[in-house]
Amino acid sequence: MYKHIPLLPNSMITMNTLKLFLCVCLMPGFSLYAQVRIHGKVTDLDNQPLAYSTVRLLKTDSAFISGTTTDTLGYYQFTNVQPDKYLLAFSTIGYKPQIIPASVSNQDTQLPVITLESDNVILNEVVVKGSSYVRKTDHVLVIPDKQQVKHAGTGYDLLYNLMIPSLEVNKRTGKVSTFGGEVALYINGEKAEYEEVQNLRPRDIKNIEYYDTPTGKYAGDVASINYITKERTSGGYVSLDGKQTIGYLMGNYNIGTKLMHGNNSYSVLGGYITQKYDGVKTSKNEEILFPEYTTHRNTQTTQADYQNNQQYLQLKANNRTEKHNISAQLSLVHNETPKNNNSELLDYSGHHTYSISSANQKKEDGLSPSVKLYGNFNITPKQTLEVTAKTAYTQNDYTRTYTEGENISLTDVDEELYAFDFSTRYNIKLEHNNSLGANLQHHHKVTSSSYTGDYDSWQHLWMGETMFFLNYNQRIAKKFSMNFLPGFSWLNYKLHTDARQQHWSLRMNSTFIYTINKSQQLMASVDIGNDQPDISYINSMDQTVDFLQIKRGNPHLDNTKLYVVGIAYKAQLNRLNFQILGVYQKIQNNISTDYYLENDKLVSSFRSDMDVEHWNAALDLSYRFSDNLRAKFNARYYHTIIPGEYNITDNSVIASLDINYYWKNLAINVYGSTATSRINRFSLAIEKNPAIYGTSISWSHKGWHVETGTENPFTKHNRYREYANFSIYNYSRIQTSRINQRTGYIKIAYTFDFGQKTSREKSDMDRNINSAIMKTN
Structure with missing residues (x-):
């Protein structure tokens, strides 16, 4: 100068x-x-x-x-x-x-x-009055209205109330899915787990970004939901909430506190979950075709008991400025199942004919501390860098005692599991709304398990997967855009007695979008991916299922390849939002259950040499009849083929309906879905689930949210059926459980704010206890 x-x-x-x-x-x-x-x-x-x-x-x-x-x-x-x-x-x-x-x-x-002052305006032919869906360049911006926010107690409740057509939200289990699979959840751009979203206070949620074709930092997800929250710089809160099920013992109780000071926030969260009920009861018919004879077995459960409890604690510190968002989190989870017992009556016929009683007793105990560090940095107005690192240690104990007459089988396992996950994402905005990004991830697990009992063994396994992606988003003229995500996966795992297994896989996600107008779009996608085997399958262990069957691990499973092609039409037309789509998926080297005979025993193991093909179609729509009455309808068609040795085919149609009605401080919800029939690509069995229906009513006022509801109120005997036919083994099973019959619940939540009102802290703790222990059903 x-x-x-x-x-x-x-x-x-x-x-x-x-x-x-x-x-x-x-x-x-x-x-x-x-x-x-x-x-x-x-x-x-x-x-x-x-x-x-x-x-x-x-x-x-x-x-x-x-x-x-x-x-x-x-x-x-x-x-x-x-x-x-x-x-x-x-x-x-x-x-x-x-x-x-x-x-x-x-x-x-x-x-x-x-x-800026609030105003009701019309944008993209959608009135910002009631729930608003606004189609942006790379996502849908959903603005909750007062009714939807007021009558929600958690982040899942609010997402459910929004009735986004292509999303299936189970606010009771916290599962959010779309036609292509599970939806990734974020809060202010940070990856979130179940407890994080469960603890979100709806009135602190400003809006929600729905990435149905994820780009940038969300590239690689099937779909993404990002909650944008209102942040304060002072004050705090203390919150209490509890849910109690009626019909069997199931309680979920949580307490939390958060303090905000300037750009810093500090939170402590804790909770206790307990459940106790009559366990799963089974009626099962089996046929085992040995070379010289056939054995038939009928199993009837005479008594079943299940008890589980879980405790968690989380400490978190966060610092947010214009330039960065960094956090450190320490978590501790304890999960115990002191009782999971079944007593059964076995009737044998064919080669031998006799009746005998059996008892199956299982106990599990897991303790897992973890540390997570997160940072999101705005390097320049157009460049961002995100880094996440998490490490966890888990101690698991598993004991199973099985008796059949005077014969006794024992399995006792002590496991130590170490896990480390790292990811970093870089993204830069280019001219004309284009962008370029890179994503590097590594996921690593090391497990050591000592088995004693029927089979004494020490199993040591390490597994690591490294993935790298480039992400390029290009706008072509005004109506076309393309997102291209090429990458690779490098999977390694090694069991202590075997040579290292190594698999390279090409991964790609490409999406092409034609914008018909501001409220209508056509999308086409081509995806290539891979799937690693479950860590509990990769071992050289034998375990006694019963005195006729053995379960065996397989350390030589192949890398599963996935190929997906899809097309969709999406529209937001005044009060109506809908999409129509079709998808074809081919799965090569699918990992599934394998059965073969060894001497006088049936061996249940795993294989990875079969293919699966899916043809799917869907219609999803939501309609706002008025500010008080909203409805959502979904219809699905599935056609699945597993060719080759077993040649399994299944067709099914599933439909569901949700209706929400708001009146002053009250909200009424009615929902239902038809019976389902699907092929389980792991067990190769056809599963038939009954129709489900229910209703709930909630009252919300200031810091209080009270909700009561019931599921299947007029059904006494919901049965879940499953059957499979293999060349040497056939079975048909009917399962019932107290938790799947008519039940009710009541949920109460209260939050006390002190100082300036503060957004409720989110617990981003993963409360799942990881384990590589091979267990019997």
Whole structure:
């Protein structure tokens, strides 16, 4: 920026002139071409940050210069701005736009906080009144209305109330899925687990981003949900919630506290879950075809008992600024099943005919501490870097005692499992709304298990998978866009007695989108992926199932390959939102159950040499009859073929309906789904599940949320059927359980805020206890 100016002869310059020249040259900010930064924040009337608001830098004659959007905390900035007078224009969905003058000098300028007023506006042919679906370039922005927020107690409740057509939300189990598989959940861009979303307070959720064709940091997911929350800088809360089931013992009780101070937040969460009921009861017919004779066996459960309890504790510290979001978390989970018992009557016929009683007693105990570090960094306004590292240690104990008459079988396993997961994502925004990114992941497990009893053995296994992806998003003209995600997977695992197994796999996700207009889209996708075997399958162990059957591990399983082609039409038409799609999927080297005979025993093991083909079609729609009445309908068609040795085919149609009605402080929900029939690609069995229906009513007021409901209120005997036919082994099984019969529940939640109201902390603890122990059913 310094200009070279030649000196004049001494005769032509005076001392005063020289002094003046030096003062000007040494003056801070002397250059007429200095470039500076201007920045600020955008909030609503409640002083809540307005994330992803549009900010435009204009000349005083309104000519456009540059544009940007606010981050999740409402902050924005413009760099390399020439000193001058400007206009700044602010706008976002559901708020009145605002334009302010700004005078920029030779120094970085921080502008006053801009407050936007709420307004009902029409955007993309969708009225921001009631639940709003706004189609963005790479996602759908869903803005919850007051009714949906008021009558929700958790993050899952709110997602359920939104009735997004292509999503299936089970708010009771916390499972969120779409036609292609499980949906990844995020909170402010950070990957979330069940407890994290369960502990979200709906009134703290500003809006929800639904990435039905994930790009950028979400690339690689089947689909992604990102909750955008309102963040505060002071105050805190104490919360209590509990859910008690009626019909059998099932309780879920949680307590949490959170304190906010400036950009920092600190939280402590804890909980206790317990359940006790009559266990799964089975009626099973089996046929085993030995070379010289056939054995028939009929099994009837005479008594079943199940008891489980779980405790968790989480400590978390978080720091969020305009430039970064970093957190550290320490978690502890204890899961115990002190009782899982079944007594049965066995009737044998064929080669031998006799009746005998059996008893199956199992106990499990797992303790898992873990540490998670997370960081998201805005390197520049167009570049982001995200890093996540998590390590966990798990101690598992498993004991099984099986008796049949006077014969006794014993299995006792002690396991230590170490897990480490690391991922980093880099993304840069290019011109014309294009973007380029890279994602590196590594997942590693090491397990050591000592088996004693019928078969004494020490099993040591390590498994690691490294994945790398590039992600490029390109807009073509105004109506076409493409997302291309090439990558690879490098899978390694080694059992202590075997050579290392190594598998390279090409991975790719490509999506092509044609935007018909602002409310209609056509999408086509081609995906290539892989799937690793479950860690509990890879061993050289034998275990006694009963005195006719042995379960055996297989350390030589192949890498499963997945190929998927799909096409979809999606539309948001005033009150109606819907999609129609069709998908073809081929699975090569599918890992499944394998049966073969060895002497006088049936061996149940695993194989990876079969293929599976799926043809699927779906219709999903939701309709808002009024602000008080909403409905959602889903219909699915499945056609599955497993060719080759067993040649299994199944066709099924499934339909479901959900209806929500809001009235003042009350909300009523009615839901139901038809019976289902699906092929389980692991067990190779056809599973038939009964129809399910239920209703709930909730009352919400200030910090209170009370809900009561019932499932299958008029059904006494829900039966789950399963059958399979193999060349040497056939079976048919009917299962019943108290938890699948008519039940009720009551749920109560209360939150007390102190200081300035604060968003409820989210527990991102994974409460699953990992294990590589091979267990019998």
